[in-house]
Amino acid sequence: MLYEFFSHEKFYVWRxxxxxxxxxTGVVMLDTFCIYPLTAFLYLTRFPEVEWKAAVHIAKWVLIYIGVEWVGYRLGYITYSRGWNCWWSLFLMYTCF
Incomplete structure (x- = not known):
């Protein structure tokens, strides 16, 4: 939601x-208030306590999100600008975890 607030129409790298x-507006609200909370709930409720299993769990969800982003890009539901691409999203996801 903060990304949309700060980058709306002027500084966006993906849209x-x-x-x-x-x-x-409906697409952004659906994404912000439905898709992200539901996937975060699924991600957190199944998070393992064993360290190596947690690493596998994180990798699985990063790949799920990247896969969905790539399909969305290929179908035209996501556009990039300012040099952003799926590889930058993958890098950002792995560095955030």
Missing amino acids: LEPDQLIHY
Whole structure:
């Protein structure tokens, strides 16, 4: 949500694109208030306590998010600008964990 607040229309590096059914604000709200909280809930409720299992769990979810982003990009639901691409998203996800 903070990314949308600070980068909306002016400084964005990636943008969720609307389609015929949902306009831009609806897409952002669906993503922010439904998709992210639900996947965060699934991620956290299944987080293992054993360190090596936690590393596998993190890697699995990073790959899931990157896969969804790549499919969204290929289908035209995500656009990049200012040199951003899926590799930068992967790098950012791994450094944040």
